Structures are given as structure tokens and as C-alpha cells.
Amino acid sequence: xxxxxxxxxxxxxxxxxxxxxxxxxxxxxxxxxxxxxxxxxxxxxxxxxxxxxxxxxxxxxxxxxxxxxxxxxxxxxxxxxxxxxxxxxxxxxxxxxxxxxxxxxxxxxxxxxxxxxxxxxxxxxxxxxxxxxxxxxxxxxxxxxxxxxxxxxxxxxxxxxxxxxxxxxxxxxxxxxxxxxxx
Amino acid sequence: xxxxxxxxxxxxxxxxxxxxxxxxxxxxxxxxxxxxxxxxxxxxxxxxxxxxxxxxxxxxxxxxxxxxxxxxxxxxxxxxxxxxxxxxxxxxxxxxxxxxxxxxxxxxxxxxxxxxxxxxxxxxxxxxxxxxxxxxxxxxxxxxxxxxxxxxxxxxxxxxxxxxxxxxxxxxxxxxxxxxxxxxxxxxxxxxxxxxxxxxxxxxxxxxxxxxxxxxxxxxxxxxxxxxxxxxxxxxxxxxxxxxxxxxxxxxxxxxxxxxxxxxxxxxxxxxxxxxxxxxxxxxxxxxxxxxxxxxxxxxxxxxxxxxxx
Numbered sequence: 001x002x003x004x005x006x007x008x009x010x011x012x013x014x015x016x017x018x019x020x021x022x023x024x025x026x027x028x029x030x031x032x033x034x035x036x037x038x039x040x041x042x043x044x045x046x047x048x049x050x051x052x053x054x055x056x057x058x059x060x061x062x063x064x065x066x067x068x069x070x071x072x073x074x075x076x077x078x079x080x081x082x083x084x085x086x087x088x089x090x091x092x093x094x095x096x097x098x099x100x101x102x103x104x105x106x107x108x109x110x111x112x113x114x115x116x117x118x119x120x121x122x123x124x125x126x127x128x129x130x131x132x133x134x135x136x137x138x139x140x141x142x143x144x145x146x147x148x149x150x151x152x153x154x155x156x157x158x159x160x161x162x163x164x165x166x167x168x169x170x171x172x173x174x175x176x177x178x179x180x181x182x183x
Numbered sequence: 184x185x186x187x188x189x190x191x192x193x194x195x196x197x198x199x200x201x202x203x204x205x206x207x208x209x210x211x212x213x214x215x216x217x218x219x220x221x222x223x224x225x226x227x228x229x230x231x232x233x234x235x236x237x238x239x240x241x242x243x244x245x246x247x248x249x250x251x252x253x254x255x256x257x258x259x260x261x262x263x264x265x266x267x268x269x270x271x272x273x274x275x276x277x278x279x280x281x282x283x284x285x286x287x288x289x290x291x292x293x294x295x296x297x298x299x300x301x302x303x304x305x306x307x308x309x310x311x312x313x314x315x316x317x318x319x320x321x322x323x324x325x326x327x328x329x330x331x332x333x334x335x336x337x338x339x340x341x342x343x344x345x346x347x348x349x350x351x352x353x354x355x356x357x358x359x360x361x362x363x364x365x366x367x368x369x370x371x372x373x374x375x376x377x378x379x380x381x382x383x384x385x386x387x388x389x390x391x392x393x394x395x396x397x398x399x400x401x402x403x404x405x406x407x408x409x410x411x412x413x414x415x416x417x418x419x420x421x422x423x424x425x426x427x428x429x430x431x432x433x434x435x436x437x438x439x440x441x442x443x444x445x446x447x448x449x450x451x452x453x454x455x456x457x458x459x460x461x462x463x464x465x466x467x468x469x470x471x472x473x474x475x476x477x478x479x480x481x482x483x484x485x486x487x488x489x490x491x492x493x
Contacts, residue, residue, distance in 0.1 A: 072209060074223075075213075075221040075222065075223035075251075075480070076221065076222060076223075080223060080484050080485065081484075081485065083485055084485060085485060086480065086481055086484045086485050088202075088205065088206070089206045089209045089210070089477075089480065090209055091208060091209045091212055092209065092212055092213075093212070121222070122221075125216070125218045125220065125221070126216065126218070127217075
């Protein structure tokens with residue numbers, strides 16, 4: 001039987017996401033003293049629209065754009081041998097060299113940190129970046145690896161059993177961050 | 184989806200075929216990186232066991248495996264040493280004892296891959312079994328056509344040549360038909376298998392097959408299999424069935440010309456056509472690696488191996 005989920009709490013609405021992205025855009029520019037050599041790499045799936053929006057905000061602030069790439073980490077996952085069915089592999093599309101660049105990885109949620117580990121390996125296989133930074137919309141805790149985000153939209157302590165969803169207009173038809181529980 | 188083994192396309196669902204094709208696209212991107220390696224199959228071992236001569240298929244499988252971080256071992260065997268199924272079984276058991284994860288088999292007898300798959304716990308990928316099937320060749324052909332044409336559904340595909348001896352044709356018929364193409368077969372009557380219409384393909388004259396075709400797939404004339412005087416001469420074959428510019432003119436202006444290789448230039452295809460603007464023969468080779476990466480990943484990337492072991 002299919003599990004049914006109910007929205008338990010709404011952590012962020014569209015406005016909150018917009019403001020968080022605006023702040024993160026300023027933080028990226030500040031930390032890197034501009035956007036020279038800065039590139040954004042969105043982690044599929046929801047990191048991609050977030051990276052594109054972030055690039056838009058940075059362009060508005062700095063008056064110049066930053067390149068945006070798309071990273072699929074499926075082949076770098078550490079749980080492939082534990083899954084019954086392999087997840088669909090999607091295209092990695094990074095139309096620039098990462099060597100020497102300040103790479104900002106963008107993802108929707110950081111949880112165990114295993115996705116970030118996979119993304120780091122995937123980026124390193126594409127070249128040797130000057131640095132790698134991490135931006136996430138939501139940090140829900142429960143790290144299993146020693147990684148931490150540099151830019152965070154919102155930090156929320158969650159239960160391990162809860163399901164947290166970042167929803168974006170581009171992928172889900174609406175903007176919001178929600179906690180779901182089983183019913 | 185994909186089970187323990189990949190033996191052929193005859194019984195493969197459209198959904199599974201499309202999953203393989205969808206996975207091959209991202210795999211091809213990896214081939215264009217300077218570091219051509221992803222860790223998806225790290226620690227897995229692939230044995231390529233080839234009882235027939237092959238360069239491209241074998242290299243293609245081995246590169247595909249290496250790009251996914253597999254360790255690979257190639258075992259070549261002269262065709263003369265294995266005329267009997269018994270010795271294949273013995274080889275299989277010996278190999279299986281060394282715990283490879285995947286065995287890629289090419290064998291001159293139809294059904295050899297299925298036999299091996301029953302004998303060993305490893306995943307078995309059929310790289311050609313006699314005149315039966317060569318599924319990864321058909322998959323790479325499907326991938327190439329789908330990429331160039333944007334679809335398979337509704338296309339007219341002409342497969343021309345030695346249909347009787349061709350596992351490429353057989354897998355191609357199943358694959359293209361399952362994805363909704365209309366398959367026309369043309370070739371000398373002596374090289375046309377009986378009752379091939381039961382597959383749903385249409386047996387036609389060369390002109391009928393080529394007329395308005397979207398895809399023209401020329402088969403290699405398997406000179407090594409022409410023992411019993413089925414053809415008067417190579418020259419006559421070239422005159423009657425070779426693809427030249429005039430004949431290609433019957434096909435649609437944007438028709439793709441394909442060939443599984445290796446080509447007998449001047450026999451089944453003229454150099455002018457083989458190297459011409461509509462030829463996708465070189466892309467087929469590149470796509471072959473990507474499709475085989477997809478197959479290896481989908482067959483062995485998950486954790487189900489130990490469940491299927493006996």
C-alpha cells in the first residue's frame with residue numbers, strides 16, 4: 001500500500017525562500033570579494049533551479065552573470081549497491097572548466113552529507129577547482145559525514161523519521177519548505 | 184526492469200529498452216571528460232569471454248566497464264576449441280569460481296549466453312550468440328536513431344543484406360518493432376530466413392525496402408559464413424544489393440545510413456555512401472560504448488546480485 005503523507009508544518013513560504021536566496025547571493029559575493037572565477041553548480045534535481053535563481057540574484061547585485069552548471073551525482077552515490085532498482089542517471093552538464101574556479105555547489109537540503117560527499121567527488125573528477133563552497137536552502141541536521149554548508153537558507157532541527165521537502169515552482173509547481181508525516 | 188542477464192531483445196519490454204536508452208545519454212557525456220571514470224561499479228569485475236573474432240564489440244565492452252570503474256579481464260578463444268556446449272559449461276564453471284560479477288559472452292552457437300546464464304551466478308551479457316541475437320548492437324542502433332530522429336515510433340527502417348546469418352538483424356527487428364518502427368527486410372532469397380515475417384517485419388524487394396526509408400541499415404556480408412554456395416559471387420551481390428548513391432536516392436532525403444561494422448567496402452556499401460553525409464557509422468561506434476555502460480550499470484549497479492546467486 002502506498003504511504004500517505006500529510007503536511008505537518010510549513011517551514012518556509014515563497015517569500016522566505018526568495019529572501020533567503022537574496023541573502024545568500026549577497027553572502028556569496030561578499031565572501032568571494034565579487035564574482036571573479038565564481039561558478040554555480042546545481043545538484044540535480046532541485047539544486048538546479050535554486051542555482052539558476054541564485055545566479056539571477058547575483059547578476060542583479062553585481063551587474064554581471066556567473067556560469068551555472070548541472071551536476072548529476074547518481075553514479076557517485078554510496079548506496080547504489082543497497083538499492084533494488086538503480087536510480088535514473090541524468091545528464092551532467094557543466095559547460096565550463098572547473099579547474100581554478102571557485103565552485104559553489106547548490107542543493108535544496110543538507111541532511112546526512114552523503115550527497116555532498118558524492119557531489120564533491122563528482123566535481124573533482126571534472127577538474128581541480130580553486131575552492132568548493134556549499135549553499136543549501138535547508139539544513140535539517142543529522143550529519144553522518146564531516147561536511148558543513150557555507151550558505152544556509154534556514155537551519156531547522158528535524159526528526160530523522162520526518163520527511164522534509166523543498167518545493168520549487170520549476171519542479172513542483174509551488175515554492176515552500178514543508179515537513180511531512182505519515183498518516 | 185533489467186533482470187540478472189541481458190540475453191536478447193525478443194522478450195524485452197519497450198519500457199526497459201527506453202530505460203537503457205535514457206541512461207546511455209548521460210553515460211556518453213562521461214566519455215568526453217578528461218577523467219573518463221565514474222565510481223558506479225567500483226570493485227566489480229567483468230570478464231569478456233569471446234569465442235569469435237571481434238575488435239570493436241570487445242573493446243567497446245571493456246572501455247564501457249573501465250569507464251564505470253570495473254576491473255576487466257579478456258579471454259579470447261579460437262573458435263575451433265569450443266564446438267561443443269560441454270566445454271563452454273566447463274569454462275563457465277571455472278570462471279564462475281573466480282567470482283566475476285559480469286560475464287560478457289560472444290559465442291558461435293545460438294543460445295550459448297542463455298546456457299551460461301543458467302550455469303553461473305554472475306550477470307551474463309550476450310555479445311552475440313551465433314545467428315540468434317546481439318542485443319547491445321541493436322540498442323546502440325536504437326539510441327543512434329532516436330537521437331538523430333528524435334523518435335523511433337513510425338519510422339521506416341530498411342535492413343538489407345544477409346538476414347539469415349545476422350544476429351544484428353534479428354535483434355534489430357525486435358528492438359525497432361517494439362519501439363514502433365516499421366521494419367522492412369531485403370536481401371538475396373537464399374539469405375532470407377524462412378517465416379521471418381512472423382516477427383512482424385516485412386520482406387520486400389530492395390527497392391520497396393529503400394523507398395522512403397528513414398533508416399537504411401546495411402548488414403555486413405558475413406563472408407566467413409558463406410560456405411555452401413548461397414551466393415554466386417561477391418561481385419554479383421554488390422551489383423544486386425550493394426548500397427550506392429543511386430539506390431540511397433530512393434530513401435528519404437534525411438535518411439540515416441547505418442552499418443554495424445566491420446564494413447566490406449565495395450560489397451554491401453560503396454565508400455561514397457559509407458563516408459557520406461548521411462552516414463552515422465562512426466557515431467554508432469561511439470554510442471556503442473555509452474549503451475554498454477548503461478547496460479552494465481543497470482544490470483550490475485544495484486545490490487540484487489547476491490539474491491540471484493544460487
